[in-house]
Amino acid sequence: MEDRTPVVLRGGTVLAVDDAHSVLPGTDVLVVDDRIAAVGPALEVPAGTREIDARDGIVMPGMVDTHRHMWQTAMRGYGADWTLTQYFVWYYLESGKHFRPQDVRAGNLLAAAEALDAGVTTVVDWSHGLQTVDHAEAAVDALRAVPGRNILAYGNIQQAPWEWSASSDFQAFARRQIDARDDMLGFQMAFDVTGDPSFPERAAYEVARELGVPVTTHAGVWGATNDDGIRLAHEAGLLDPSHIFVHAATLSADSYHRIAATGGSVSVSTESEQSAGQGYPPTWVLRAHGIPVSLSMDTSVWWSGDLFSAMRTTLGADRSHEHMDAHAKGETITCCTLRADQVVDWATRGGARALGRTDLGSVAVGQKADLVLIKNEHSPVSFPVLNPHGHVAFQAQRGDVHTVLVDGRVVKSEHRLVGVDLPGIRREVEATVEYLRSTMGEQAWTAGMNPEVPETKILDNPYTYTDYASGATHGQG
Numbered sequence: 001m002e003d004r005t006p007v008v009l010r011g012g013t014v015l016a017v018d019d020a021h022s023v024l025p026g027t028d029v030l031v032v033d034d035r036i037a038a039v040g041p042a043l044e045v046p047a048g049t050r051e052i053d054a055r056d057g058i059v060m061p062g063m064v065d066t067h068r069h070m071w072q073t074a075m076r077g078y079g080a081d082w083t084l085t086q087y088f089v090w091y092y093l094e095s096g097k098h099f100r101p102q103d104v105r106a107g108n109l110l111a112a113a114e115a116l117d118a119g120v121t122t123v124v125d126w127s128h129g130l131q132t133v134d135h136a137e138a139a140v141d142a143l144r145a146v147p148g149r150n151i152l153a154y155g156n157i158q159q160a161p162w163e164w165s166a167s168s169d170f171q172a173f174a175r176r177q178i179d180a181r182d183d184m185l186g187f188q189m190a191f192d193v194t195g196d197p198s199f200p201e202r203a204a205y206e207v208a209r210e211l212g213v214p215v216t217t218h219a220g221v222w223g224a225t226n227d228d229g230i231r232l233a234h235e236a237g238l239l240d241p242s243h244i245f246v247h248a249a250t251l252s253a254d255s256y257h258r259i260a261a262t263g264g265s266v267s268v269s270t271e272s273e274q275s276a277g278q279g280y281p282p283t284w285v286l287r288a289h290g291i292p293v294s295l296s297m298d299t300s301v302w303w304s305g306d307l308f309s310a311m312r313t314t315l316g317a318d319r320s321h322e323h324m325d326a327h328a329k330g331e332t333i334t335c336c337t338l339r340a341d342q343v344v345d346w347a348t349r350g351g352a353r354a355l356g357r358t359d360l361g362s363v364a365v366g367q368k369a370d371l372v373l374i375k376n377e378h379s380p381v382s383f384p385v386l387n388p389h390g391h392v393a394f395q396a397q398r399g400d401v402h403t404v405l406v407d408g409r410v411v412k413s414e415h416r417l418v419g420v421d422l423p424g425i426r427r428e429v430e431a432t433v434e435y436l437r438s439t440m441g442e443q444a445w446t447a448g449m450n451p452e453v454p455e456t457k458i459l460d461n462p463y464t465y466t467d468y469a470s471g472a473t474h475g476q477g
């Protein structure tokens with residue numbers, strides 16, 4: 001283990017992210033090795049400790065994103081006007097198959113750097129572009145090259161989960177990853193459950209169980225997955241607290257009961273649900289069922305890889321639902337149920353808990369030292385800080401992320417990434433863009449920003465590997 005200099009963040013307003021959502025003004029945080037060693041005013045620190053002035057700033061835990069398709073980041077902003085159907089056409093049917101291992105690597109490198117820059121210190125890489133184990137090796141290579149904490153959630157949209165998970169290539173790769181698994185890189189399996197009554201995905205769940213790794217699924221996605229997938233997995237006894245359901249938007253109470261009963265959590269990607277069309281962002285209904293929430297941003301093909309946007313849009317969507325629901329009954333909401341401190345909790349501790357990482361997501365002695373200092377002397381938005389949770393949720397942005405620590409190491413300092421070769425990443429991303437553009441041809445490349453929806457089965461089923469389609473998803477009964 002390399003030597004780490006102790007670090008102290010002096011005099012910031014600390015958001016502890018505990019049950020009381022404590023705010024500690026004028027507080028120091030001392031980091032020794034990979035842990036938070038002390039939290040308090042005017043701390044005495046070991047000789048040689050690096051001092052960081054956090055006065056006028058907010059110190060909070062590193063943010064945790066539980067669902068991000070990092071391999072897609074080289075296509076940043078390309079799909080800004082897409083719907084979910086257009087995304088399926090581009091990635092699942094037409095162009096996703098063009099991605100080579102080095103393209104997955106380029107996307108992952110950029111995504112990992114982008115996350116750290118925004119104070120997102122842990123990311124679940126929902127990596128469903130792994131057409132071969134070489135693609136997976138490239139994904140891991142990138143995740144290991146950037147000093148963030150990541151979880152590779154292995155998936156492959158080009159093949160059925162019961163096929164790729166059964167292959168000896170995948171299983172050997174998975175066992176290698178599991179053996180090499182450490183604090184900085186975890187492993188999960190990522191696939192969707194279509195609701196086909198013969199439940200072929202059972203085999204993939206069983207592989208995950210044999211490997212002892214969690215499963216994450218896109219669940220409750222209008223037009224793709226519905227209650228049937230959750231019911232089938234639950235009836236087969238395959239759901240447990242490690243299961244992260246992504247979106248969980250278009251579902252009935254029956255599914256929420258099954259998720260709550262088995263202790264699973266939901267990763268809400270509000271920006272994604274709002275513009276792609278998976279269903280209304282479900283925080284309001286998850287709250288009603290006592291289901292734990294974490295936040296995610298899904299993909300940089302549309303959205304920004306920061307969780308400030310996620311917190312902001314989640315507050316907006318939840319409150320919008322609450323107001324409209326009341327108005328429909330002729331009533332007025334006089335106090336919003338969802339508060340800023342709660343979304344800060346979801347963006348930090350909520351993600352840590354979804355991953356079973358109780359050592360992450362809060363600022364307290366003994367916790368892993370994943371920390372973010374929000375401070376920007378050049379910004380008129382940096383003062384006054386009257387309501388620190390509200391400031392984080394509604395006022396701050398990635399440019400205000402002054403310092404980031406991961407595992408006790410400073411990875412961003414004075415607004416600049418440390419130990420990240422951005423020019424090198426840029427070259428790899430440019431090579432990927434160049435390759436995809438020339439492979440697709442200029443016309444298809446341009447048309448891809450607003451892809452035509454072909455007359456295929458896609459409106460009933462985006463998955464190329466199965467003919468199963470459900471009329472129920474589209475109310476065709």
Ligand SMILES: [Zn+2]
Pocket residue numbers: 067069126218246298
């Ligand atoms: Zn997704």
